[in-house]
Amino acid sequence: MNYVRSEQPLDLASAKEERPKTRAELIKEELADAIVRGAIGPGVALDEMGLAKRFGVSRTPIREAIRQLEAIGFAEARPRRGAVVAHITQARLNEMFAVMAELEAMCSSFSALKMPAEEKAALRSLHEQCAEFAEAGKLEGYMDLNFQFHEAIYRGTHNSYLTELTLSVRQRLAPFRRAQFSGFDRLKLSVVEHGRVVEAIERGDADGAAEAMRQHLQIVRDSVDEVKG
Incomplete structure (x- = not known):
């Protein structure tokens, strides 16, 4: 799998051109x-x-x-x-989300420091598109954009190893992260949480971006439990 290297800017156009699922x-x-x-x-x-x-x-x-x-x-x-x-215990799920939260917090922190203006503008655009899909209640479209949004932050680190590692962990948690959207009003609440991350990245606030992402992932974890009942 090819990832954006540190000298390459995020290409939002290519990020949108995803192949159809098999x-x-x-x-x-x-x-x-x-x-x-x-x-x-x-x-x-x-x-x-x-x-x-x-x-x-x-x-x-x-x-x-x-x-x-x-x-x-x-x-x-x-x-x-x-x-x-497989039997995935609550303890195992907690461990996986704890690692995911720290990896995404690190990505958000790095992006706040390393994203150039054009990448921040691309991230803002993705966030606004997410908001439009959430308002319209378009679940599948929102989930696709949600992945692109998080991936833009991973790539915005300009650290290819961190990008690879974070994507790998996300793949294992993807079904749980999809399930959260069955929770009450999760689409619109997710947009609000994303907004805090975007604003911190835009102002170059590394600590604020990391904490906003940790809080977002903790809410995702709690929402999974609600869906599982």
């Missing part, structure tokens, strides 16, 4: 959402034939979707017996 990725997302909500519990077998029938596809995209679930820790492979849903 069938396997869409199936993975649906299964991951069901796992987060408890609709598919820990230890449940991910039967390829049954899932292929359910989604109306061949076993190939099902097999790839399961492989992707394994890659983010949502499924566990069993030799010659297929995969089962």
Whole structure:
């Protein structure tokens, strides 16, 4: 995967031109959402034939979707017996979100210090687009822009290793972060939280940006618990 190097500015136009999701990725997302909500519990077998029938596809995209679930820790492979849903404890989830919060806080801090004016303007534009989608209640569009917003902050660090590391951890938490938007008015509240981060980055306030992002991630963590009930 290629990331923006320290000498390259953030290219907002290219960030928007994302490839369409594959069938396997869409199936993975649906299964991951069901796992987060408890609709598919820990230890449940991910039967390829049954899932292929359910989604109306061949076993190939099902097999790839399961492989992707394994890659983010949502499924566990069993030799010659297929995969089962992994058991993610509350303690483990707390640990993952604690690391995510600190990584994103560091990204926000670095971006406040290193983002040039044009990148800050691009970040502001993404934030405003997020606000428009939230106001219209366009969930899927908002979630795509939400990812672009956070990725712009990762890339704004101009530290390729930190960008790679943060994206890697985010991938593991992505299904939980998607689930938060089932909570009451999370779209609009998320925009308010993002606004505090953007304002701190724009004024070059590294400590303020880091703290605003930590608070945002803590609210996301709490919202996940509300969705899981």
